[in-house]
Amino acid sequence: MSGVINRFIENAGWPRIIIGLFLLFLFAAAPFVGVRVDTSISDTLVRVGMNGILVLAMVPMVQSGCGLNFGLPLGIIAGLLGATASIQFKATGMGGFIFAVSAAVPIAVILGFAYAQILNRVKGEEMMVATYVGFSSVALMCMAWLLLPFDSAVMIWGYGGSGLRTTISTEGFWKHVLSDFLSVQHGFFYFPTGMFLFFALMILLVWAFFRTKTGTAIIAVGSNPEFARASGINVDRMRAISVVLSTVLGAIGIIVYEQSFGFIQLYMGPLYMAFPAVAAILLGGASVNKASMVNVVVGTFLFQGILTMTPSVINGLLKSDMSEVVRIVVSNGMILYALTRKTRVKR
Numbered sequence: 001m002s003g004v005i006n007r008f009i010e011n012a013g014w015p016r017i018i019i020g021l022f023l024l025f026l027f028a029a030a031p032f033v034g035v036r037v038d039t040s041i042s043d044t045l046v047r048v049g050m051n052g053i054l055v056l057a058m059v060p061m062v063q064s065g066c067g068l069n070f071g072l073p074l075g076i077i078a079g080l081l082g083a084t085a086s087i088q089f090k091a092t093g094m095g096g097f098i099f100a101v102s103a104a105v106p107i108a109v110i111l112g113f114a115y116a117q118i119l120n121r122v123k124g125e126e127m128m129v130a131t132y133v134g135f136s137s138v139a140l141m142c143m144a145w146l147l148l149p150f151d152s153a154v155m156i157w158g159y160g161g162s163g164l165r166t167t168i169s170t171e172g173f174w175k176h177v178l179s180d181f182l183s184v185q186h187g188f189f190y191f192p193t194g195m196f197l198f199f200a201l202m203i204l205l206v207w208a209f210f211r212t213k214t215g216t217a218i219i220a221v222g223s224n225p226e227f228a229r230a231s232g233i234n235v236d237r238m239r240a241i242s243v244v245l246s247t248v249l250g251a252i253g254i255i256v257y258e259q260s261f262g263f264i265q266l267y268m269g270p271l272y273m274a275f276p277a278v279a280a281i282l283l284g285g286a287s288v289n290k291a292s293m294v295n296v297v298v299g300t301f302l303f304q305g306i307l308t309m310t311p312s313v314i315n316g317l318l319k320s321d322m323s324e325v326v327r328i329v330v331s332n333g334m335i336l337y338a339l340t341r342k343t344r345v346k347r
Helices: 002-012 014-033 037-056 058-063 072-088 093-119 126-147 193-209 213-223 225-230 235-261 274-283 293-318 323-339
Strands: 167-169 184-186 189-191 263-265
Touching: 014 037, 014 274, 014 293, 037 058, 037 189, 037 193, 037 235, 037 274, 037 293, 058 213, 058 235, 058 274, 058 293, 072 093, 072 126, 072 235, 072 263, 072 274, 093 126, 093 235, 193 235, 193 293, 213 225, 213 235, 225 235, 235 263, 274 293
Parallel strands: none
Antiparallel strands: 167 263, 184 189
């Protein structure tokens, strides 16, 4: 029995065990401070479904040795363009969601290819350069959102007649189109079945991709680029494929996020969205050069669970509204912890 426990501790790692136990403690303490457990679990599950694909977008670049995708805002911008195009053409329901994804993916491929060319020229400094790529692309789009020829009344500024609003509602278009599909509602408990099915499908597709010849070549490049090159693998091409795939997943992920959240956030909205995704996958047990589907699921649940539960429990304990302050402290604290942690990943 002790051998099984020791193996579990070795595989899971003390940091994740401690964070998991702390999350369980928060759920256990919730009823004693006036916080409903069923509502808290529902909120956590919704946030996991909303953010899961954005965390999954980290995997391809990590596996190829390009490091953590701090340039995720580039993929998010592609998703925002697809989402706004969908509303511009008044696409609604599941068709509207599919339209948004279909419009976003080609844009993400183009942006991802350009992004890959930059990263292939700065090997060894990918994460630093990716951060600036993400920031600069968001700044550039702040101008583009004012100049793009959208004319939908629900998106443009009312007083000027041009330029997109900072926040655009998806109400009446494709709000909750995934979340409410086969959803379960029992009292205060809500489970967004469709969103989790879509998340599971994306995980399955990425998992299957890394079992193909190309996926195996990407893993080989990430593990040992010199050996991969000696084996006849085009290293730059494999890295480019991983960057494009990561950017496409980011575009799809933000559309899933928007249909659940109910709003499209433009301008500076995407600026810091890479950091929670990076922190989540690191908390799940990934490193800067190895990641798995388990890391994605575990990390997303731990990060979003702590982020959801801590403000609620502390507010109930202190009897004051400090939710936003606590959320910022906890979120940035976990990001700082995740980015400074060293993990040995087993294969």
